[in-house]
Amino acid sequence: MIERKRFSVREVFKHICILAVLFFSFFPLYVMFAISFKTNAQFAVNPLGFGLPLHFENWLVGWNIVRDYIFNTIFVAITSVVLTFCFTIPAAYFFARYKAPFSKFLWYFFLVLMLMPGVANLIPLFMIIKSMNLLNSLMALVVLGIAGGQVVQIYILRNFIEEIPKDLFDAAEIDGAGPIKQILTIVLPMSGSIVSTLAILQFIGVWNDFIMPMILIRDDKLLTLAAGLVKLDGEYVKLWGQMMAGYAISSIPLVLIFLFTMRLFVKGLSSGAVKG
């Protein structure tokens, strides 16, 4: 006899909560997409629902506006992510594997940096970037992206590398692998999920960064998305359909990245939770 699953009050309540969370997450997205196909007149009549006819030309205008911002952001995000790992993986490997004099002190000093509020750094960072002659250039954002990602990544990667059995490194050392080979042949292949997760998190961070581009970039054409989208918001006339189309287009790459890397991302978040 097949036992029928009965819904308890608790189950129903749980599902209502889940649906509520989903609703609040997806409703703004729905509104953005719905408005992106409307003229201002359609928006005024029916702000939330879909209105016919659909104005696909909004997307074309939106694309033309955000195209440069997207390319700028992709350049900054990818360059920062790749270069960040060039520094963080060797650093994490060092902290995990070597007990050099003062390495403990260095580590705690390093951790203190995590407690620094980002806003407190704004003026010093501006001065540093200015002294490096990088103001109003994408490289300024790349340099800050690299620097900003260091502490948390090294902290997480160091803990992950410490979890890798020491004998593996010993075996590799006897086999003839120096530190760089060990990083390339053991650490990287074994930390794929955690590295991917950190890469995605940093990519999202750079993608959504608003303050730094606003402060450091003066040329409109060099703006990244978060700062550039503000420019869509006209001072006197707001073209809601085109604005939302621009927003929608700029959110698509992140959604795509997350969809394709979701499994890795979840695996990375839970890695280290239980002994593998």
Next chain:
Amino acid sequence: MADVTFKSVKKIYDGAVTAVSKFSLSISDKEFVVFVGPSGCGKSTVLRMVAGLEDITEGDLHIGGSRMNDLSPKDRDIAMVFQNYALYPHMSVYDNMAFGLVLRKYPKKEIEARVRETAETLGLTPYLERKPKALSGGQRQRVALGRAIVRRPKVFLFDEPLSNLDAKMRVQMRKEICLLHKRLSATMIYVTHDQVEAMTMGDRIVVMENGQIQQIGSPMEIYRSPANKFVAGFIGSPPMNFIDYVVSGTSMKNGEVTIPIPEHLRSQLSKLDGKSVCLGIRPEDLQMSATPDSIELPGSVDLCEPLGSEVLLYVATCGASIIAKILNGSPSKVGDTITLYAPYSALHLFDGATGAALTRA
């Protein structure tokens, strides 16, 4: 030539903890030496110093006549097999075995030839494409062996390689490693805490305790003539029985029990008159029937452990609990009062204060 020589090697951790001290040993080319001792005795530390994974605080290590103290592990021409296999989990069996050769930039054809030949010898050919997680414990340890063999190093180092295997697989792998030693004719240093492995595998055994060598010798030398009470108790299963006595003239006393000191030992033990000595008797030397020139140990049976071909009797006697290994079974039951006999020729005597062997009686 791959002889290994330790000259007064010392290892101190963090400037405070002495893990190994006064370690001097000469291992001949093609010799199979087993380091045995309880956990924390420093045997693995010595092995790791040979591998170059630990620095040597003091003293010299030579392999093949060259000083190795300052060479990195890859330049020492050694290979090591670890207790937990230490296989690279993301690489196939083939890649695991080829890794060391690839890093040493051997030609691709030679790598393939060596890996396939070794895999054939170890019965790993069907598993070459598999990842370590798809192998059993025994197969994994064979891959670890294969990874060491393909390099054809001067010295093989084994760090308790069979500890993670079940009893049956351990016996099989023990045999395979012994055969491998014969076939490769290489110098091998094997670390274990299992005295059965030590007795069955090594040409020589180095017994260690508290970072120091207690005795070096062939398995039978160590079994027959242990240098001190520690070695006597560590080698042999079940371990040697110890009973404390006080030397009193021409006899030794333990409460009511008096044992006459054999003629040939009297002059030596006369110096210890009034002092305590420890009598050691191996369980297999105890018998239930009297023989000429033997001591008598009356006692009561606390526990019987029948093991098939033999029975272990735990007997309370002379204020100690001793074990007797009786072949072909015993009619005794728990609570029985029995007398055990041990021939004088099988007795070991140790200094009560220092534990050093006085003589074999």
